[in-house]
Amino acid sequence: MITLKNVTLRRGARVVLDGVSATINPGEHVGLVGRNGAGKSSLFALLAGHLHEDGGEFFVPPQWCMAQVAQEMPETEESASAFVLEGDARLAQLQQALDAAQHGGDGMAIAQLHADLQDAGAHDALSRAQALILGLGFSPAQLEQPVSSFSGGWRMRLQLARALMSPSDLLLLDEPTNHLDLDALVWLEAWLKRYAGTLIVISHDREFLDAVTGVTLHIDNAQLTRYGGNYSRFEELRAQQLVLQQAAFERQQDKIAHLQSFIDRFKAKATKARQAQSRVKQIERMERLAPVLASADFTFTFKEPANLPNPMLAITDAAFGYVGDDGEQITILRGVSRSVLAGQRIGILGANGQGKSTLVKTIAREMAPLAGKVTEGKGLSIGYFAQQELDVLRPAENPLEHMVRLAKDTGADAAQSREQELRNYLGSFNFSGDMVRQAVGSMSGGEKARLVLAMIVWQRPNLLLLDEPTNHLDLATREALAMALQDFDGTVMLVSHDRALLRSVCEDFWLVGRGQVGPFDGDLDDYQRYLLDESRRLREAARAAEAPPAADAGRAPAASGREQRKASAQARQQLAEKTRPLRRELEKVDARLSQLAAEKEALEQRLATSLPPAEIAECGRALKACADEIEQLEERWLELSEAIEALQAQA
Template identity: 65%
Template sequence: MITLRNITLRRGTKVVLDDASVVLQPGEKVGLVGRNGAGKSSLFALLTDRLQSDKGEVDIPRQWAVGEVAQNMPETDMPATEFVLEGDVRLMAARQALADAEAAEDGHAMADAHALLMDAGAFDAKPRAQALLMGLGFKGEQVDAPVNSFSGGWRMRLQLARALMCPAELMLLDEPTNHLDLDALVWLEAWLQRYDGTLIVISHDREFLDAITKVTLHLDEAKLHRYGGNYTAFEAMRAERMEQQQAAFGKQQERIAHLQKFIDRFKAKASKAKQAQSRVKALERMEKLAPVLASADFNFEFREPVSLPNPMLMFDDVACGYEVDGVENIIVRGIDRSVLAGQRIGILGANGQGKSTVVKTVARMQRAMGGKITEGKGLTIGYFAQQEMDVLRPEEGPLSHMVRLAKEVSPQAREQELRDFLGQFRFVGDMVNQQVGSLSGGEKARLVLAMLVWQRPNLLLMDEPTNHLDLNTREALSIALNEFEGTVMLVSHDRALLREVCDEFWLVSKGVVSPFDGDLDDYQRWLLDQSKEAAKAAKDAAKALAKAGKSGSTVAAATPAPVAAAAPAPTPAPAAREDRKLSGQARQKLADQTRPLRKEMDAIDAKLNKLADERTALEAQLAEGKATPAQIVEAGKRLKAIHDELESAELRWLELSAEVDAIHAAA
């Protein structure tokens, strides 16, 4: 179990924990909540020995491995799969042991290293890593792309996959959903529900916490309070506790006032002096209760739009995409829809399907690749970008942003008026001149919200607005959007926000935008059905390959496609009539061309099976523990040789398979 006893922790002059204690049992899934800046990440640093407490004890079982998402952006050209594999510390240790043994030509150590590799699951580690990547939204062709070819958000997904790859008894996840879309979030939710270790997760996603956690740890006023239940249960219990605490404080204040009144009245009267003195002592001995001081709520509202054109937007056969080196890449095409005044539209779809591309096109951040978008007269767009820095300047402060915006929207605005306005969004004092690049993610998000409110838009385009917002600010955003009189188009992985704000959904999938007839629960069921269909298609494709003699059992085991994210095999286009007349001759010609290649592939299959059988026999021999030292040395050397032969044979099989595919494609 994890035990914190009377912990005091300071960060600079700030007391993060003050005589805090808590006990967490093995296997518990814990949600760590508290306002931004309360010290949740500092508590994680304490649990991982990056910080030392000023007082008290932290007790975590020494043998426990700890998995944690690194917050740095990796800069390496290592393939994504290999980067994720490095998260498995047991596997890496076994690999290093084998490398050291081979360098020392120590057969006994080689045999021990191979046993460690078996224990670490080395032979299915790669497909496990790729399944994690595919579940988090990576495409099949991306799983071996260099890490530094991905953007920042995708690199954080790589760090998350790397943490999940670790065989950890304790998993610490700090805002794991920030860079995920709804599809990947649902997958992660299911993965964490199956995780059997101890989990502590920091998140501002209410539904995610409710689905995963059974215990809530509240960090408030430098104290830790444990609640048995998920986040919704915690809110109810905390409200009851605060009500009881406030009632107790009120009663005590009445008692204190009564005692003080008696003391003030009779302290100078000789006959009552003794009673008055006893009440003074009672007052001194009384343990004073503190009043309930709840954190100040954050509230804001969008200003009433100047006008509400209807329709606001009309799409006529619109194509959306982006341009690279003069070449157009169309992601979504054929959009024929209207956006009306007052609509609340949630935009759903898997990562990479084009949700943000559609929103950016509407926001005039990039041009439409085809068709026509007709804007209503007086349309004013407010755009919240997924990456806040797309609309912010890192070297300028919040006040400079507002001054520049005011010149465009309301030139008569005075600086003091702008300062007062920023104060409503918690930018006070010198913060108004602090460089945006040094602000936290939540502060940047609040600045973007402030700029949106000042613009008085009638169409709000919100692309993942909650990524860096705490629960209080998310609640304030939900209320503000519901009270907004204009139109909202929302892309978000926050299901609570989607449920509270949107009354209809668009689905971006397979290159088109279509209405989704259902709610978020229906969408999650649809995602599950899609996953099942993909898995079935992958299984059918594997059976077809095996039937055609194109894959041996060992190769299939070495490089299976991750079922969780497999895509259906493409269906060949029907041949033209004149081609069908010659199909028999064409097939014979192809068979003649590929026969030598397929013959060599069959020979490699047989060799792979033979090597696999030999490896299994050697491993069984070593596992019995009856081998002599000389036999262990020889077995270790032979296992190394088998490993090298398998890699070489599998590589050759893949090369031959690619040649066969190329011949078929050219035919």
Template identity: 50%
Template sequence: MIVFEDFSLQRGGKPLFDVARATIQPGERVGLIGANGAGKSSLFALMQGKLHTDAGEVRVPAQWRIAHVAQETPALARSALDFVLDGDTPLRAAEARIAEAQARGDGAAEAEAHAAFADVDGYTAPARAEALLLGLGFTLDQTRAEVGTFSGGWRMRLNLAQALMCPSDLLLLDEPTNHLDLDAIVWLEDWLARYPGTLLAISHDREFLDAVCTAILHIEHCKLTRYSGNYSAFESLSAERLALQQAAFDKQQQHIAHLQSFITRFKAKASKAKQAQSRVKALEKLEKLSAVQAAREFSFAFRPADSVANPMLSLEAVDCGYPTTDAARTILRAVTLSIQSGQRIGLLGANGQGKSTFIKTLAGTLAPLAGRLQTAKGLQVGYFAQHQLETLQPDDSALEHLMRRAPSAREQELRSFLGGFNFRGDMATTPIAPFSGGEKARLALALIVWEKPNLLLLDEPTNHLDLETREALVLALAQFDGTLIVVSHDRHLLRATTDQFLLIAGGEVHAYEGDLDDYRTWLLKEAAQRRAGPAKAETAKTSAVPGRPKPRLGPLTKALARIEAQLDQGAAAIERIETALADPALYTGGDRDRLTELLRQQAQAREEQERLETRWLELQTEIEAAAQP
């Protein structure tokens, strides 16, 4: 087991742990949580022997093999597959023994080396490494590509795959979902559920912690507090513990007040002096309880959005992609849809399918390669890009960033606004270069909020945000009165802020009638295929539209009910129009404009009714198929 025994640690003069204690049993999957800077990464370093305690000790069984994710990846010329196989050190050691024995011409030693190679499952290693890479979103062709050809985010995936390939008794994962899309996260959760060793994971993704963890270790006030269960259980148990702590403190304060009252009243009275003195001693020996110190919760709100006509944004046969010197690289073809005021849309699809490309096209940072994109008058877009932090100027302050957006605003108004995002005093006027990723993300959000957008386009907005700031963002988005389109691997955010999904896959954008649970079910089936054989899984993956699972009956029947309600409304509207058209006065009064408008409305309503009837028939077919055993 892992034992944290009354240990203390300071870094840079700041106390991180003070007589902290906890125990982790073999085979447990533990989520390590706490505020930014609380000491989570330092705890990992202590377990790896990279740091040493100032007092007490941290004990990890000496024979345990520890695997962790490297933070840097050099631009190597070796293939991604070979890089991942490097994580299996016993495998590489057995391969080295075989090569040495062959070089010496020592047949007996070579036979022993081959036996050792078999013992470490060397013959299945390439297939296992391929399965890891495919699960994390790589294609078969990419497994043969050189490490140096991948971007930083994909290299972090390679590091994760290498750590998972490493035979280990203790696996340390620091924010493993940060560089993954939802598809890869679901696969990783399934893999970790089958991991036989002990897992410690630092994460700000509450649904990941819920899916993976059997216990939570919370760092707070330089102490470690252990909770059984997942993150949701921690929230409930933590609230109960704080309530009990406050109740005990209140009760003790009443007891202290009673003792103090007796001492004050009778300390000068001879007949009661002895009793008063005994209460003084009792008061001195009393171990004082602390009142609950509730952390100040961060919150913010979007400013009221100005109204805009519908459709606020429409695409007609739009090709989305990137212009190049030779020929345009088209990612999505013939996208036709309209965005209505008040819609709250989540985008689903595997990494590389075009979610960010689609968002960039909507935001206007990428021009359509073909087709037409129209925006309504008064549209104000707030766009948070996946790499938004890179657009900030490190030598400028938060106040200077905002002043560029609002050159005519009073400085005090800008300071007050930034204060609402926890940029107060010197923090508002000093360069942002030393800010943490979470602080920079908070500033990027503040700049968007200032613009009063009525259409929010968010591409992975929770990267770098801690749990508290993520929750503040979720609450702000839930109360946002404009239109929202979001790409996020944070399922808690998607569940809380969106009510419909678009699936981006196979070069297409289409409505997805299922929910996140349907999507997860399909992804797990795909992962099972990969475990059965990487090449077979890759063939299946390219022969079907990725990410288009068979929806459950529940969402289908709900969608059918919506269509039926719209059909009823449409029939009533057509009846009203036809009643108006039946009025003889319409034809004798000479109101040609009124007649023309009613005829236009009639044609439009009938066309919409026909579309809804077609969709109704499609849904009936899907329901019948889904109901089949």
């Protein structure tokens, strides 16, 4: 077990932990929580051996293998599969030893190393590594792409997969969900639930903590307190503790006041001097209880929109995507026909890479539609929170300069544009004192996110487009954002992997997938089941593609990683050729279904108006024909999907 006994830890002159004691038992899944700057990362560094205690005793069993996500950005031409596979250090060492034994012709060593490789799981190591990669949101086509070809966020996912690949007794995860979409988060959550070792995780996602942890360690005022239970249970126990602490403090204050009153009344009287002195000593001997210092949580509200057009916007038979470097149009979403009404709360769901951010950026006017129309309501005012805050922030400028420029760009009146008014406004978002002059580039991710929120609120939008707004926000700020969105009078369109935020804010859901945008009938629990089914299907397809031919099944694993990858690529190519005609037909069916859905919606809207009897009959016949064709195409869609899955299972 891990033990801390009267441990003191300093970072510079600051005491991070002051004489703390705690025990973490083998196999426990622990959530490490506390405000930003409380010392969570410092405790992690102590657990990982990067820092040493300044006092007390700290012990981790020396025989335990530890795994954690490396923070450096990998720069290598290795394939994603090979990079993650190397996370299993023992397997890599055995493989190197086998290479050396084969080079030296040592038959006994070769035989022993084959047996050791078998025991270390070499027979399915590649498929396990690729299952991790696919589970974290990569496509099968990306398995053999070089690591250097991926962006920073995707490389950090590969670092996470590499850490999960490593056999470990202790797994340390510091904000593992920051670079994940909801589909990858749900998969990681399921994986961690099955993890048999000791897990310690820092996260600001309350549903994630609730799902994967059963113990909570809370850091506050350099103290470390252990609570039995997940994060929600910790909140309950913590609230009860604070109530009891405050009640005890108030009782003690009443007692001190009573004793002090006696002292003040009788200390000058000779007959009562002894009793008064006795009460002075009684007060001095008391172990003073501290009051509950409720730190002021960050809160804010969205200003009431100047107007609420209805509908906010209408998308008609639109295609969304981008123009490549060669000038060719790359279409990601097609046949999109949706309306956004005043007051709607829309959660945008979809697997990674399906086009959620493309949809939001196009609505935000950051990109133009490739086809069709996006019609905006009169007076539409958009507040856009980009997934990467620096898309809208200038690193060299400070918060005050951002607000001054925003006031000029929006033509604000002189009263609103005064520097003191802007300073006061920034202060309401916790940018006070010298922080208003601090360069944005030197700020933390949470501070940048708060500045973007401040700029959005100041503009009084009536449509909020929020693309992963919680990535760098702590739990308190996430709660403040949820409360502000609940009270917002306008329309919200939200992309987020924070399920607590989605549950508390959104009433309708859109699903982005297979090149389409449509309503999702169900709640987030239904969507999580959908994502897990999709992830399972991808893993099975990858496993089937990697299965060795029957004639080779009895061979012992050898240094054949390149041959396995070549065979895997050939198998995927053969599978792609077999399924290509089916997929083309499936795309045509998808496109026709989207077209019919738009026609059906238009007919239903016509029937909702006052029409002559002849037109009502005509619309009714057209609506029935439309419904019949939709039913036939949906059956064909299922047949095609089952046929593709059958081929994948046979591959």
